[in-house]
Amino acid sequence: MTGPAAALIRRVLPGLLFVLLLLPAGAQGTLRGEYAITGTGYLSGSDGYTSSLNPGNLANLKDLSFQHRLSTRVSAGEGTAFLDLLIDLTPLAEPLSGGVSPELFNLALMRGAVSWYMGDGFKITLGRQSLLTGYGYGWNPLDLANPLKDPVDPEAELAGVDGVTVHLLPGSSLNLKLYGIADPEVSGAGVDYETISLGGEASLVGAGTELKVTGLYRFDGEENLDGPTAGLGAGIFTDIGGAGFYAEASLRNRSRTLFIQPGGVLETKAGPVWSALGGAEYTFPGGLFVTAEYYYNGEGYNREEREDILSALEDPSLLEALGSFDQDIAAGAAAEFAALTEPYRPGCYSRHYGLVSLVYPLYDQNMDLSGTLLYSFDAGTLALQPRIIWYASGGLTLEAAYGGLFDLTGDEAGEAALAPVKHAVSLTGRFSF
Amino acid sequence: MKKTLSLFLTGIIFLLAPLSAQSAEDIIRRADKALQGPRLYSVSSLTIHRGDDVQPPQVMEGFGMEIDGKYHSLTVYREPARMRGTAYLMAGDDLWVRFSTTGRVRKLSSSARKNSAGGSDLSYADMGEGNQGIGSKYQAVLRGRTRLEGQECFEVELTPRRGSAAPYEKVVATISVEEYRYLQIEYFEAGARIKTMALGNYRTVDDTAYPFRMEMVSHTRDSRTVIETTTVELDSPRVEPRLFTTAYLESLR
Numbered sequence: 001m002t003g004p005a006a007a008l009i010r011r012v013l014p015g016l017l018f019v020l021l022l023l024p025a026g027a028q029g030t031l032r033g034e035y036a037i038t039g040t041g042y043l044s045g046s047d048g049y050t051s052s053l054n055p056g057n058l059a060n061l062k063d064l065s066f067q068h069r070l071s072t073r074v075s076a077g078e079g080t081a082f083l084d085l086l087i088d089l090t091p092l093a094e095p096l097s098g099g100v101s102p103e104l105f106n107l108a109l110m111r112g113a114v115s116w117y118m119g120d121g122f123k124i125t126l127g128r129q130s131l132l133t134g135y136g137y138g139w140n141p142l143d144l145a146n147p148l149k150d151p152v153d154p155e156a157e158l159a160g161v162d163g164v165t166v167h168l169l170p171g172s173s174l175n176l177k178l179y180g181i182a183d184p185e186v187s188g189a190g191v192d193y194e195t196i197s198l199g200g201e202a203s204l205v206g207a208g209t210e211l212k213v214t215g216l217y218r219f220d221g222e223e224n225l226d227g228p229t230a231g232l233g234a235g236i237f238t239d240i241g242g243a244g245f246y247a248e249a250s251l252r253n254r255s256r257t258l259f260i261q262p263g264g265v266l267e268t269k270a271g272p273v274w275s276a277l278g279g280a281e282y283t284f285p286g287g288l289f290v291t292a293e294y295y296y297n298g299e300g301y302n303r304e305e306r307e308d309i310l311s312a313l314e315d316p317s318l319l320e321a322l323g324s325f326d327q328d329i330a331a332g333a334a335a336e337f338a339a340l341t342e343p344y345r346p347g348c349y350s351r352h353y354g355l356v357s358l359v360y361p362l363y364d365q366n367m368d369l370s371g372t373l374l375y376s377f378d379a380g381t382l383a384l385q386p387r388i389i390w391y392a393s394g395g396l397t398l399e400a401a402y403g404g405l406f407d408l409t410g411d412e413a414g415e416a417a418l419a420p421v422k423h424a425v426s427l428t429g430r431f432s433f
Numbered sequence: 434m435k436k437t438l439s440l441f442l443t444g445i446i447f448l449l450a451p452l453s454a455q456s457a458e459d460i461i462r463r464a465d466k467a468l469q470g471p472r473l474y475s476v477s478s479l480t481i482h483r484g485d486d487v488q489p490p491q492v493m494e495g496f497g498m499e500i501d502g503k504y505h506s507l508t509v510y511r512e513p514a515r516m517r518g519t520a521y522l523m524a525g526d527d528l529w530v531r532f533s534t535t536g537r538v539r540k541l542s543s544s545a546r547k548n549s550a551g552g553s554d555l556s557y558a559d560m561g562e563g564n565q566g567i568g569s570k571y572q573a574v575l576r577g578r579t580r581l582e583g584q585e586c587f588e589v590e591l592t593p594r595r596g597s598a599a600p601y602e603k604v605v606a607t608i609s610v611e612e613y614r615y616l617q618i619e620y621f622e623a624g625a626r627i628k629t630m631a632l633g634n635y636r637t638v639d640d641t642a643y644p645f646r647m648e649m650v651s652h653t654r655d656s657r658t659v660i661e662t663t664t665v666e667l668d669s670p671r672v673e674p675r676l677f678t679t680a681y682l683e684s685l686r
Contacts, residue, residue, distance in 0.1 A: 030686070032517055075686030084686055111536075115684050120675040123684070130683070132537050155535050167680040172500045172524065175680055203679065208526055210540055237540050239526070244542030283544040285622075363552045364483055364654060391552075394489030394513025432514035 029076025029083060036430040038067045043423035052313045052412075053341055054420035055322065058334075061420060067091075071110075071157070080118075084129075086111035086157075111160045123167035128160040131179060133201055133212065135237045135246035138347065138355040138374070139295045141275035142233040142248040144216040145181055145199050148256065151295075151347030151355065151374060152383060152403070175203040183227035194220040197228050208239035214250075229254050229271075242282065249276040255299040258343050260308045266339055273298045279355075291357040300351045301343065303378065306413035312340050313418075346405070349415050352377040366391040380409025381416040399428040457573035457589050461606065463613040465566030467635070467642050472672035473497040476664040481553050484655045489513045491551050496672045497565070500524075504569070505677035506561040508550075509685060516551060520685050523561035524677060526598040531682045538682045547600050554628055554649040554658040558600040567591055567606065567618070570599040578610070581617060585610040614642060627653055639667045 041064050042049065049061040067090070074085040092104040113127030134140030138151035150156055163181030170176070183195040199216035214233040231252035238245055255269040279293035301309065312318075321333035347353065354377060359370045367390050374383040387401040403424045407416035416422060475495040481488040492512035498505055503525040510516040510533070518533035528546055531538045546558040571591035579588045587608045593599035603621035608614065618630045634646035643665050650657040675681055 032514060034515075073686065082684055082686070084684070117675060120673055123675075123680055125684070130536055132535075135540065155532070155537075157535050169675065169678050169680060172503070172505070172674065172677065175678060177680070205524070205527060208543065210527070239543050242542060242544035244540070244544075281542055281545075283542070283548045285547065287548055289545070289548070361549065361552065363549060363656070366488070366552065391515070395515060397515060430515075432517070 029074055031072065031074050032433060033070065033072035034430055034432045036067075036069045036071075036428055038426050038428040040065050040067065040424055040426040042421045043425070045422060049420040051418055051420040052310055053344060053418045055313075055319055057420070058322065058337070059420065073111075077115075080116060082115040084111050084113050084115070085109075086160075088157075108159060110157060113160070121169045123169070125165040125167070128162050129165060130158070130160045131163075131165070131177075131181070131199075132158070133214065134248055135212075135235055135244075136248055136277045136279055136293055136295070137281075137291045137357055138293055138353070139275075139277050139297070140248060141250040141277055141295075142212060142214055142235040144214050144231050144233055144250065144252075145179065145197070145228050148345065148348055150345075151353070152372070152385065173205050175201075175205075177201040177203075181228070195227060197230070199228075210237045211235070212248075229256055229268075231271075244281045246280070247276070247278045250274065252299075257299045257301075257345075257348075258339075259301070259305060260312055264312060266342075269299075275299060287361045287363070289359040291355070293353075293355045295353040295355070297348055297351050297353060300349055302351055303411075303413065306350065306379065306411075309340065309343055310413040310418070313337070344415075344418060346383065346415050346419070347374055350376045350379040350381075376415060379414035379416075380407060380411050381414045382406040382408055383415075395432050397428075397430040397432070399426075399430065401426050401428070457575035457587075458568065460575065460587050460589055460608055460613065461566075461568040461571075461573045461591070464606070464608045464615050465568050467614060467644065469566050470641070470667035470669075471498065472667070472669050474664070474666040474669035474671045475662055477660050477662045479551070479553055479555075480659045480661075482657045482659065488552075491516060491553070495560075496676050498672050498674070498677070500674055500677060504565040506565070507676050507681075508560050510551065518686055519551075520682055521550070521557055521561065522677060522679070522682055523557070528557060528561075529679055529682060531685055536683070538679050543598055546598075554651045554656055555660075556600065559649070567604060570594060570597040571604060576605070579607060581607050581609075584616065586616060612642065615644065625652075627651070638665045641667060643667075 042061065044063065049057045054061065070089040072087050074083070076083040088108045088110050090106050092106045109128060111128050111130065113125050113129040115123060115125040117123045131145040132143060134142040138154050140149065145161055146158060149158055161181045163179050165177060165179040168176040178200045180196055180198050182191045197216055197218045199214065201212060201214045204211045212235040216228055216230055218228070218230045229252045231250050233248065233250035235248035236246060252273045253271040255273045257268065258266040259269050261267050275296060275298040277293060277295045279291060281289070281291040283289045318333055318337060321329050322337060324330045324333065343349070354375045356373045359368055361368050367388060369388055371386040384404045385401060387399060390398045392398055405416040405419050405422045407414055411417060477493055477495065479491040479493065490512065491510060494509045494511060496507040505524045507520065507522050509520040510518065516533060518531070520531040522529045526543050528541050528543065529538055530541055547556050550557050550560045570593060572594050574590050576588040576590050579586050587610060589606045589608060591604040591606060601620045601622060605619040606615060607617040609616055614635055615632045617632070619626050620628050628649055628651045630647055630649045632644040632647050634644065635642040636645050645662045647660040648657060
């Protein structure tokens with residue numbers, strides 16, 4: 001459908017559905033949510049926002065941008081049955097211009113699940129749910145079911161996965177979780193049986209120590225970037241002298257990241273691919289909370305692989321095609337270029353990482369000071385993110401942050417060198433209701 | 434002669450010390466009864482006063498029970514909006530926190546138990562272990578008698594039991610002689626008194642006198658926290674073993 005009617009439907013329908021969905025559910029359960037607006041200012045370098053990842057500012061980055069997010073949670077149920085709905089509304093960028101239009105927005109069902117307890121030892125959850133697990137703050141190699149989280153913003157909410165989970169709780173110290181999950185729907189037409197994955201997690205706790213074992217099996221065993229990969233994971237958390245020490249490791253049958261193969265084809269790497277994390281956390285008497293972690297990212301890229309990606313991004317024929325006046329050629333080149341940018345994930349790009357996170361509460365001022373330092377040992381990239389969070393009232397939170405990427409070793413294929421934006425400041429206002 | 438007298442006095446002290454300790458332990462056990470319940474459910478409002486500034490009240494539900502000989506407690510924040518769904522589960526010395534912002538459940542080390550709960554003058558340990566009673570982690574010695582709020586009181590000094598993960602170096606409890614009620618609890622760290630809790634407004638719930646008002650005053654900053662309990666249910670059917678699992682924490686909203 002085209003024309004004004006289609007535009008009207010496109011503008012009104014999602015909002016109408018949103019309200020229709022929330023009203024009845026809100027009447028029976030509890031409705032709460034959060035609206036957040038973030039103003040972000042980029043500090044451009046001598047080349048503006050141009051980098052190998054963004055030639056000629058292909059992404060059309062501007063100095064100042066605003067991000068809105070309305071997150072609404074509807075929950076209902078008492079006793080043994082529960083409903084959980086979490087819906088995010090965010091503005092959507094225009095596909096061609098990259099600009100944000102007020103009538104274009106995206107409704108994402110982040111969670112949509114019902115849970116039912118049968119006695120104390122059995123719980124079943126059906127729907128879109130979070131299966132997040134692990135002990136690490138920045139990374140969780142143990143987590144086989146969920147998409148990769150962003151170590152630069154590890155507290156960001158991730159969309160859940162569709163599936164059925166059975167919790168078996170045979171005692172207070174043992175927790176078993178068995179689940180079947182489907183790959184995310186890409187086409188909207190559903191998924192085939194073969195793309196279902198079966199997974200499990202066992203947690204055992206006792207005497208200040210907790211152990212976790214995870215496993216995931218895919219029926220097709222095929223490469224699917226949007227779905228999980230088969231693997232095994234294990235983790236431990238133990239308390240020694242008040243400090244928490246933890247470790248996680250996983251072995252996957254293939255990577256979830258794309259590697260450039262001979263001939264320039266992008267493919268995942270066949271396994272076994274292993275990753276591991278070790279960390280410690282401690283809360284000092286004054287309230288300072290410190291987390292330190294080392295992560296070996298088996299799905300990341302070594303120097304040679306990063307240079308392969310850089311060469312592909314800087315391929316003169318591809319760059320020439322990007323600037324072609326022939327729209328078909330330019331569109332094809334843009335798609336090829338976009339595929340080449342997929343491997344770039346700050347904090348998960350190279351192999352060896354260290355992270356230090358500090359949170360210091362200033363109770364008298366209702367503030368938290370926090371800072372994250374992320375260093376890529378093999379690519380020499382340092383990421384810094386200090387933040388000040390002010391809890392202005394019971395509902396309003398204001399947050400000021402700076403994010404900076406520094407190239408300490410002159411690695412042209414490293415994360416800092418590739419990033420089009422190396423310094424940014426942001427101010428976020430968040431209201432919970 | 435002096436040696437004989439000295440041995441005699443030492444013997445007397447050794448004989449009397451256990452009696453005194455036994456008496457103090459008994460006092461603590463009787464006072465703890467008011468805070469304990471086989472399955473305890475409560476709803477409380479916690480208000481932080483910083484100087485003249487009064488923070489929005491934090492409303493929370495508390496659940497507590499003993500499972501397999503280990504005390505379990507769950508505290509779930511209901512208000513204010515930004516904290517709704519934040520919860521912490523304590524099973525013995527193990528602590529898990531559910532962050533409402535992400536819904537993620539994370540296990541934290543025992544050092545975090547001393548951290549302030551929601552910016553208040555109470556720590557996670559104070560909140561989670563309060564209904565466990567003090568006697569479980571501390572050994573008691575009767576210091577003597579004193580008067581507080583016009584009442585004759587026992588003054589009992591408590592120091593951590595060997596091997597227990599007691600959060601404080603020393604605790605001094607003032608307990609009414611007549612009704613064995615905690616009236617005041619003083620907490621010590623590094624030789625200094627760091628905060629004092631006053632307990633009052635005792636009301637009878639199922640034949641047990643429960644303090645419906647507690648006030649924790651910090652001696653290290655200009656801050657105090659008042660906890661007003663609105664609901665207490667002893668042997669509550671709301672409190673079930675399944676609540677004290679990370680699986681339940683994950684399903685909290």
